[in-house]
Amino acid sequence: MQGPSGSGKTYSSLLLAYGLVGDWSKVAVIDTENQSADLYAHLGGYNVISLGAPYTPEKYLEAIQLCESAGMEAIVIDSLSHEWETLLDIHSNMPGNSFTNWGKITPRHNYLINKILSSTAHIIATVRSKQDYVLTEKNGKQVPEKVGMKGVQRDGLEYDFTIVFDVNIKHFVSASKDRTGMFVGLPDFRITPETGEMIRDWCLLSEPELHEEPRDFVEAINSCQSLDQLYRLYNENPNLQQLYKEEFVAKKSKLLTTPNFMSNGTHAH
Template structure:
């Protein structure tokens, strides 16, 4: 046991894409995965959505692991281990909703007290979550959502009122992820959780391989703006400055004035 300075080196991203059917979760996940690894053959999709992942085979030669009912946590874990052993660098689970639906159905059929029956459910679900969190690969989880309602009192009557979309998974699943994108029916993504700081507070966007590249850089480096500013100052020619700019897409916008300033200095020299 020892203390050490916290560093982010070669982190493995655990992210979720949440949205209703038709919001582009599978397609977006594949683009993100390619941006992260830059190699289709290093991407594996655990497909629970009736071969939906095969629809995008024109993108590249990624691998698919079809998963059919029953969607037990144990079968998900087995599929994750298979993908890891096969050398997958990015594993897409499309989707995780069936795991929770299976457990809910299993719970409803257990005899006895409903509350105590959860003692048979929670350990199985926890094992599934731990398999995701402890995986040496990047994990992209897709999760279906449905419209959620609450009853409100209007003129003495209980009226259902829409309160937004609710994920079809156990409450709190988003807390396990570093990054959560919410997709709408027009395929626009916004972030409801972002520990990377790359997307929080920014406008909606279409997810792409470029988005994956930003995420990969965040995972693979412990660089800060201060470090890159020092590197900019030390560059001695325009070509090296341009190469440095291309190497760090996540800093291009915030440090553009610094790059422009150094470019002008080198041009004057």
């Protein structure tokens, strides 16, 4: 759930979480937003864990594990942006080679993401977004130009989530990524508990497939060494083509931009 400050990410996430599990006592919020989760206590008796700075990945991990051990079925991480900002600060203050230092930071971030992906609970993460800019040339000068909103997190985070809802300042959402296929192309709408119920029903229907395929299938896509292999995998799995469209497109682009790469998987000499 990503959007600018004041767009209603926390409120929408709570409604979504309740729809997913139908019991406020089974919902927990990992709060890094100065007790903002307490603002919605009138909704029901959900649980709150407040994290303080520094917002390290290890603190998030400990909080998720605490929620799981307490039997929570839906966890709202509000917000995941603080984790990445903390890692950026740590990296900027590390002595030595910047590239080498990322080798120490990245595993900490990846460990948290892997924990989110393997959690026994539904996890909803909020991400703050801000105006993004690119430099364009006008009259011989480089000037910044607005190109929309960008989430404050590591690039590519959206690939790990089943659904990405973009929330605007009027509290309406649209799905910029949706593996369920239920929200693609819909007009902007507001999150309600019924939205969570729809996702819960999809999870129950898709459960056998989801436990068997997602991570393995992404690995199968990424392991393709040629366009021929990629096309074959795509054509052999018509039921997964829409769900993994982004991964197929990304891998195709990567193959096409590999230097001296031929469609049959050989290299020019």
